[in-house]
Amino acid sequence: MKISLYVCGRLKERYLQAAEAEYLKRLRPYCKLEVAEFRSDAALLAAVPAQAHVYAFDERGDDLSSVEFSELLAWEEQHGGGAQVIAAIGGADGHSDALRARARKLLCFGRMTIAHRLVRILVLEQIYRGHRILRGEPYHRD
Secondary structure, eight states, X not given: OEEEEEEESOOOOHHHHHHHHHHHHHHTTTXXXXXXXXXXXXXXXXXXXXXXXXXXXXEEEEEOOHHHHHHHHHHHHHHSTTOOEEXXXXXXXXXXXXXXXXXXXXXXXXXXXXXXXXXXXXXXXXXHHHXXXXXXXXXXXX
């Protein structure tokens, strides 16, 4: 499975860069994951291939459990038809209406506002957790 993380902005903080590198390393056995950084939400949207399945992280999105998120990953692996899976993270102002409309599904991490730089790490951690759940490997606790 190939997953692309499309993000607005760059990680400048070394501790966040280290966290991102750690999760990218942990994910290597489970999927091919690439991170693409964009200057704006419009540039991010313009880069989305026509057939891609976009999951946008947005405060208006559905709040899934980790198990439900793993089921979404499983569905993409089994029924996604090889479409590119994109997890989209907006900048400080979130996503445009156009990107939200393009998304297959909007997801969120609850009702609290979370800095977009941290959401980037949370998404990677949930992708990792989801793959571990799907394979029945120890990591997730209910």
